[in-house]
Amino acid sequence: MSAPIQSLVIPVSDLDAAKAIYTTLWGDPHTDTAYYVGYNVDGFEVALAPGDVSGGPVAYADVEDLDATHAALIAAGGTERTAPMKVAPESRVSVVDDPDGNPIGLRGK
Known part of the structure; x- marks a missing residue:
């Protein structure tokens, strides 16, 4: 199974403060909302999202079947941190x- 890593989500406690830092580094974000600020860094998605910062950043692997991969990782000894959920019209994580x-992030349909 090959699951390329295409994105990294960084949880932040203060979205505006974090956005100031990362915008200085990478320029204006392509998506700028109250719940997600996304930057395209040479084709790699780096995003800021308000949330619990204790879990650290999460790299997301793109998978064909999110539910099957999620279940396989749990069967192999992993522990569910977040259940599959829809985050965009064509994307679940x-x-x-x-x-x-x-953390092992999964992104798929």
């Missing part, structure tokens, strides 16, 4: 922690 608590 979930997060499974490995045995050490490191």
Whole structure:
């Protein structure tokens, strides 16, 4: 199974403060909302999202079948951090922690 990593979501406690830093680094974001600020960094998506910063950034692997991959990772010993959920019309995400608590993000349909 090959699951390319195409995006990184960084949780932030203050979206405006974080946006000032990352906009200085990468220029204006392509998406700028109250719940998601996205930057295209040479074809790689880096996003800021308000949330619990204790879990750290999450790299998202693109998968063909989100539900099957999510279930397979749990069967292999992972722990569900977030169940599959719709985040855009054609995109769903979930997060499974490995045995050490490191997040594995999944993005698919």
